[in-house]
Amino acid sequence: MESKCIDYTNYILKILHCVAESKPIYGVLPINDLPDAQRNFKDTVFCMLFRKKKALLSLYNAVNKTNFTNVEDMEITTLENAVYLGMKNDVSCVFSFELCIYEHQSTVNPNMPLRNLMYVAQQLQKLVPQDKLYRSKPVKIPTPRFVVFYNGTTPIPERKKYCLSDLFEKPMDNPELELTVTVYNINPGMNDELLEACKLLKEYVQFTEKIRENRKAMELKVAVNKAVDDCIKEGILEDFLREQRAEVIAMSIYEYDQEMHMQVVKEESWEDGLAEGRIEERERMLMLWQCMRKNNEMHLIDMLEDKDFLQQMYNKYNL
Known part of the structure; x- marks a missing residue:
């Protein structure tokens, strides 16, 4: 079957019109027209680890250097089955008057501010009743916070920021619309204080590192299985891996395949350009x-x- 080539420009314009007119944007993107590989999204191991309030609160505390324990005050707001340009957000929550959107990335992605702009627009439409937008009284909203946890192989600083204004075709000194994403490099040797503050995040990094090390000497499926076995023996994500073993193995193989595929495509694009071009x-x-x-x-x-x-x-x- 021939796959459809979807022009998303029209849909982005529709989203902007909906936001301007305070209309809901559910269903704006043509989910039913997407190829199966884009429609059937898999959760990631990161999503599974932090989908529960207690785990997500520990991550929040690590990022903000706080010690909150009132789990019942947290509201999970992750966009389930919401598709934006072939992606859905990882985990998000409202807590302490903040709307926190957390993403895990294994590839460098300077487009995260644009993605998060779309995410936060959807989130706010869910949180704010439409009729309140027409009242004279200001509508208070939770303060948006955007964080990416990066553990890819491309070297980046320990911490960096991406700004929406970096993507503007016409740069401005004081842009009227801005969105800043903070990226934490969680590879070994980076942001140790953050990792020590969140045991679950630290053990997740240890698990992914074992897969990468194993992959150097064995097939992917064997590498993932060995990483799971070794982590259980060493007490790394032990209960989680015992309970979710089959799903974690399947997800890890999928994630690693995707990471390698994107890296190969990137390298081939540059190599082709250099090899075929003139001096x-x-x-x-x-x-x-x-x-x-x-x-x-x-x-x-x-x-x-x-x-x-x-x-x-x-x-x-x-x-």
């Missing part, structure tokens, strides 16, 4: 890379795979 084009790309590094724009490097964006960057630096 002048290769030099042009290297000059662009140097300009971006000089201007602290390396967080946009992944977006150069888009030909239109690549041309925009060439034009920006007169290359």
